[in-house]
Amino acid sequence: MELDLGVDRPGRGFLRRLLRRAPPEQPCRKEATVIAFASGKGGTGKSFLTTNLAIGLHQRGLRVVVVDCDFGLANAHLLFGANPRYSMQHLLGGQRTIHEVLSTTPFGPSLVAGGSGISSLAELGAKHMQMLARALSQLADRFDVLLIDCAAGLAPQSMITVLAAQHVVMVTNPEIAALTDAYAVIKCLSRQIERPTVQLAVNRVTNAQLGRATYDRLSEVSRRFASLPIHYLGAVPEDPAVSHRRLGQAPMLLGMPECETSSALQGLVGALEAKILETRMFPGARGVEARMLTQIRRW
Amino acid sequence: MIRGPVLPQLRDSLWSLVSSRLDCIESGLTLVLESLDCSDGELGPVEGLARDAAGGVVLVMLAVEGDALLSARALSAGRFLARVNDSFALAVPEGNFCPGTPGRILLIGTEPSATVFGEVCALPIPGLHACTLEPFRIAGRERFAVCWIATPQDSARFLDVAMHARDGIEATEVEPTEAATSPAEVATRALPQPEFVVPPARARLWEAALSICERIDSAVIVHGDRFSRTISWNGNVLGNVRTVGGDLVASSATGVARDLRDLRDVRRFGDQLLRAFVHCAQLDIGNDRDSDQQPNSVRTAASSTSGAVTAGNDRTAATRHAVGDRREPASGETLRASLAESKLTPEEYSALGEPASVAGPIIEGSLAKDRS
Known part of the structure; x- marks a missing residue:
């Protein structure tokens, strides 16, 4: 929505009015830091990272809520070992409020489960996205950190949820397919006026150097072609134990806290916590609902 | 020779x-x-x-x-x-x-x-x-x-x-025979230009737009040919108005283009001109984030403004320039258009797809060579 700057009104001084009308640089109300987990390609480990980092942040004393926005193919509740009664389907269908859909997981963080295997959720319209924006705003008032597990790819619905965040953790693997897809998302982000900072997390690396090398390559390409700097959050090593975990078992960070993967996850939690603290010190002027509605209008 | x-x-x-x-x-x-x-x-x-x-x-x-x-x-x-x-x-x-x-x-x-x-x-x-x-x-x-x-x-x-x-x-x-009273007059004298042809139904709107231009700053000049007028300030283009058929089409340096059909459109166009002017004149100096979010045309214009540029802003402008920003103006772009523009070019594929990104320990040496 454009501001009426009063340029059509006669008389001098409208430029002064313009400057006076500029919104003061005041922090918005205390709202949760919103972090989206995104990727270009599916299966890179977004939900795995989201759930484990949520637990790590909860262990550090933050009030964390995970919102599973992998519309129609959500599985964060499985990784949390939760069986929530209501999901995003009920919220967006108008049958339940966000407070009714919100559930508590056995490991601390709260969860808004996404519907799984529901095709209608994959084709959400602007009205549904507005409802989601309102719900996220309500959650942001109650929690310190809001983690959004986004759907893979470049669907507009997915992109709107990514752009609602202050930080986006781009999850990728060192494979070329995952890298190019991640870059496509970064390129799209680079074209946005209001966009989150991009943090790169490299999952399933076979050695310690590979994560950094993957970041170096993606960062260089992103800087050169998209003029968008990205930051390195960390890497998680390839671990067969991750894929061998069964339903009902505790997430990696709690189930196997001594293993190399858990150490790497703790490193990511520390890096993310630093970002969260930084964001809380310098909050933006607009809340999550306003950011999301802006994108919905541009849809 | x-x-x-x-x-x-x-x-x-x-x-x-x-x-x-x-x-x-x-x-x-x-x-x-x-x-x-x-x-x-x-x-x-x-x-x-x-x-x-x-x-x-x-x-x-x-x-x-x-x-x-x-x-x-x-x-x-x-x-x-x-x-x-x-x-x-x-x-x-x-x-x-x-x-x-x-x-x-x-x-x-x-x-x-x-x-x-x-x-x-x-x-x-x-x-x-x-x-x-x-x-x-x-x-x-x-x-x-x-x-x-x-x-x-x-x-x-x-x-x-x-x-x-x-x-x-x-x-x-x-040499002009009389002393110039304003830069606009100087520009008008130095650049004889044909009269702007405005569709009769839009004449009132063009007058309103001109009135806005005059009030933005005394250094704003309006120049062009018979069917086009460019609005600029100290060499920075703020916007452009063209006659297309029976319509007036206005585009601003902020990347927004619109038909001028009524006074409301003119007012919106004026808003965009003002925003472009504010950035070119660096009057929004305290709002770094917003200035980073401006489209390239305005950013380039702002970085080239020579008047009240502080050392810090010089550095910022130089950094922006050094980065070699290649992005298109995005303010008027829809989300779907952004997504459509995200298709990778062969150069990007090539840069991402070199073996170094998937290799093992060789990567470090290879990347270091690339960077050098």
Whole structure:
């Protein structure tokens, strides 16, 4: 929505009015830091990272809520070992409020489960996205950190949820397919006026150097072609134990806290916590609902 | 030997240069047909029949040195145009001419053809518009600047200056006789420009837009050709208004384009002009994040502003410049358009797909080599 700057009104001084009308640089109300987990390609480990980092942040004393926005193919509740009664389907269908859909997981963080295997959720319209924006705003008032597990790819619905965040953790693997897809998302982000900072997390690396090398390559390409700097959050090593975990078992960070993967996850939690603290010190002027509605209008 | 840029003087070569770039001479001018004979073959054909941005008929004529029949041909073309103007719409349907729009003769000259050019400009031919092409060479390529000569006084001055130049006297710009009271006046005097043709239904809107431009800053100038006006401030383009058919289309440096249909549109356009001005003048100096979010055109303009630039801002501008920002203006872009633009180019694929990104320990050395 454009501001009426009063340029059509006669008389001098409208430029002064313009400057006076500029919104003061005041922090918005205390709202949760919103972090989206995104990727270009599916299966890179977004939900795995989201759930484990949520637990790590909860262990550090933050009030964390995970919102599973992998519309129609959500599985964060499985990784949390939760069986929530209501999901995003009920919220967006108008049958339940966000407070009714919100559930508590056995490991601390709260969860808004996404519907799984529901095709209608994959084709959400602007009205549904507005409802989601309102719900996220309500959650942001109650929690310190809001983690959004986004759907893979470049669907507009997915992109709107990514752009609602202050930080986006781009999850990728060192494979070329995952890298190019991640870059496509970064390129799209680079074209946005209001966009989150991009943090790169490299999952399933076979050695310690590979994560950094993957970041170096993606960062260089992103800087050169998209003029968008990205930051390195960390890497998680390839671990067969991750894929061998069964339903009902505790997430990696709690189930196997001594293993190399858990150490790497703790490193990511520390890096993310630093970002969260930084964001809380310098909050933006607009809340999550306003950011999301802006994108919905541009849809 | 240093070779100066010279426009081709042979009619055919000059016409081949001009006919492909009519839009550079006047916004929206498009060639419909070539070689229009309107004097029963006695005086030779007019070079081209064109359509202007308002849908009017334009007979394009070239003034070439030694063309003794040019004056007669121009008079004949003028009379022909007066007789059949409205019939062109039916007679030449491919021209898509707009009935009722007065036709014109556009005479294009160069310095060597100053004598014949001046003679034609002095004739009382209704609807005659004249311009000269000033060639120059830049980056190894020839371009031309268009200087409009709108009045008999102007054409006489051009003739006078050209004749002096031929006699070996250096042609210098004529000093204004009165002290300039504002930069806009200076610009207007230095750049004689044809009157802006505004669709009658939009005249009130253009006046409102002009009024806004005047009030933004005294250094804002409005200049352009017959169907286009560019609004700029200290060399920074703030926006542009064009006549397209019966409409006025305004685009601002912030990347927003809109039809001006009512005063509300004008007000919105004014908002965009102001935003562009505020950024160019660095009046939003405290809002770094917002300035980072501005489109490139405004950012570039802001970084090139020389007045009140602090050292810190210089550094920021230099950094932005060094980054080599290649992004398109995104403010007016829809989300779907952004997604469509995210398709990877072969260069990006190539940069991402080199084996170094998937290899093992070799990666470090390979990447270090790349970076060096």
